[in-house]
Amino acid sequence: MAINVAAFLDSLSLMVSGMVGIFVVMMIIYGLIIGLGAAFSKKKKKS
Amino acid sequence: MENFLTNLGTLFSNVTEITWQMVVMWIIGGVLIYLAIKKEMEPSLLLPMGFGVILVNLPFSGAITQGAEEGALSVLFDAGIANELFPLILFIGIGAMIDFGPLLSNPKMLLFGGAAQFGIFFALSMASLLGFELKDAASIGIIGAADGPTSIFVANFFHSNYTAAITVAAYSYMALVPMVQPPIIKMITTKKERMIRMKYEPKDISPAVRILFPILVTVIAGLVAPKSVSLIGFLMFGNLIRECGVLRSLSETAQNVLANLITIFLGITVAVNMTAATFLKWETILIFVLGLVAFIFDTIGGVMFAKLINLFTKNKINPMIGAAGISAFPMASRVVHKMGREEDPNNFLLMHAAGANVAGQVGSVIAGGLVMTLVSAMLGM
Numbered sequence: 001m002a003i004n005v006a007a008f009l010d011s012l013s014l015m016v017s018g019m020v021g022i023f024v025v026m027m028i029i030y031g032l033i034i035g036l037g038a039a040f041s042k043k044k045k046k047s
Numbered sequence: 048m049e050n051f052l053t054n055l056g057t058l059f060s061n062v063t064e065i066t067w068q069m070v071v072m073w074i075i076g077g078v079l080i081y082l083a084i085k086k087e088m089e090p091s092l093l094l095p096m097g098f099g100v101i102l103v104n105l106p107f108s109g110a111i112t113q114g115a116e117e118g119a120l121s122v123l124f125d126a127g128i129a130n131e132l133f134p135l136i137l138f139i140g141i142g143a144m145i146d147f148g149p150l151l152s153n154p155k156m157l158l159f160g161g162a163a164q165f166g167i168f169f170a171l172s173m174a175s176l177l178g179f180e181l182k183d184a185a186s187i188g189i190i191g192a193a194d195g196p197t198s199i200f201v202a203n204f205f206h207s208n209y210t211a212a213i214t215v216a217a218y219s220y221m222a223l224v225p226m227v228q229p230p231i232i233k234m235i236t237t238k239k240e241r242m243i244r245m246k247y248e249p250k251d252i253s254p255a256v257r258i259l260f261p262i263l264v265t266v267i268a269g270l271v272a273p274k275s276v277s278l279i280g281f282l283m284f285g286n287l288i289r290e291c292g293v294l295r296s297l298s299e300t301a302q303n304v305l306a307n308l309i310t311i312f313l314g315i316t317v318a319v320n321m322t323a324a325t326f327l328k329w330e331t332i333l334i335f336v337l338g339l340v341a342f343i344f345d346t347i348g349g350v351m352f353a354k355l356i357n358l359f360t361k362n363k364i365n366p367m368i369g370a371a372g373i374s375a376f377p378m379a380s381r382v383v384h385k386m387g388r389e390e391d392p393n394n395f396l397l398m399h400a401a402g403a404n405v406a407g408q409v410g411s412v413i414a415g416g417l418v419m420t421l422v423s424a425m426l427g428m
Binding site: 003022033 | 150151154155157158160161162164165167168169171172173175176177178179181184250252253255256259260263264267268271272329330333406409410413414417418421422425
């Protein structure tokens with residue numbers, strides 16, 4: 001096992017894509033919760 | 048007399064096959080059992096695992112396959128771990144245990160469930176730097192998901208050579224969250240920040256939202272990271288059983304009987320990979336160090352993200368909440384709540400922290416799926 005700088009540099013792009021990917025999914029789920037909350041609280045108020 | 052001595056010699060010939068490596072593994076098994084019983088560290092997993100370690104490290108152990116003779120634990124390993132079935136079934140039970148209420152009341156906490164996965168990618172990069180193959184580095188990074196079943200699932204998916212060490216590290220650090228997180232949190236926050244109070248306004252969550260949430264999250268995660276669909280799908284299926292309101296007995300079975308049964312098999316079966324030949328390597332020590340690095344950088348990621356948000360918002364967030372964005376539930380939220388009360392006895396952060404912690408459970412599974420998708424693409428799998 002030896003230090004592998006090239007592999008480390010490659011993995012940095014993985015880090016960026018991974019973190020961006022997580023935040024994108026989390027933002028979509030965030031929007032989903034807000035949307036669901038708004039949709040079902042309106043129905044409640046109407047009824 | 049001669050026959051008697053020959054028979055006696057045959058009976059105990061195995062004793063001469065004992066190696067010092069096996070003895071070291073027995074000690075490791077004993078330590079795991081000790082930690083489970085005396086320190087109550089993840090006892091449901093560490094105890095079966097510790098016993099399994101002793102079982103598989105006896106010379107010519109019949110518990111594991113020896114040549115043409117199949118061993119029971121090896122059969123269980125092929126049936127439940129090699130094909131990732133046990134961790135997935137366990138996820139049904141975990142899903143049935145999760146109450147997404149605090150998260151649905153305060154969806155902002157989702158962001159911390161994302162930020163606190165930073166340690167996964169940091170540890171992955173460090174493992175790559177240290178010379179681990181990418182598939183192994185990805186499996187090691189997943190220790191930072193702070194989620195045992197996800198770690199086993201991802202390590203098996205990549206056919207990692209270090210599944211056993213990764214599993215032990217993941218479960219050990221989950222149990223050690225109350226020791227690992229506080230010094231890191233204190234190091235990167237000021238007393239003033241730790242004293243920030245946050246108003247909690249519980250919302251009435253409609254049953255329809257609770258039912259639609261697991262279904263829609265599965266669809267979203269499945270579309271973004273298709274390899275995560277079984278992982279997130281089984282978790283959310285368990286949650287749907289809980290929230291649908293008509294399957295109370297199934298929900299209770301999933302939370303208790305199913306989860307317990309699978310945990311027993313999972314613990315003892317993971318030990319198949321903990322033979323002296325596969326476990327006693329320098330890499331095992333490195334994996335434990337990298338696992339710790341993953342947990343530390345998860346904590347730093349979550350806390351620093353909360354600080355970043357505070358730069359732009361009027362209602363300040365206690366940055367410790369960010370540290371609760373890891374999946375270790377409920378340890379991480381309890382740590383944050385306790386630290387908040389140490390600084391200000393009237394500061395109640397538990398519900399906010401629980402929201403971030405539940406978000407971490409979703410985040411860790413999504414992170415696992417993303418790692419599988421991205422690394423597979425890089426490796427052309």
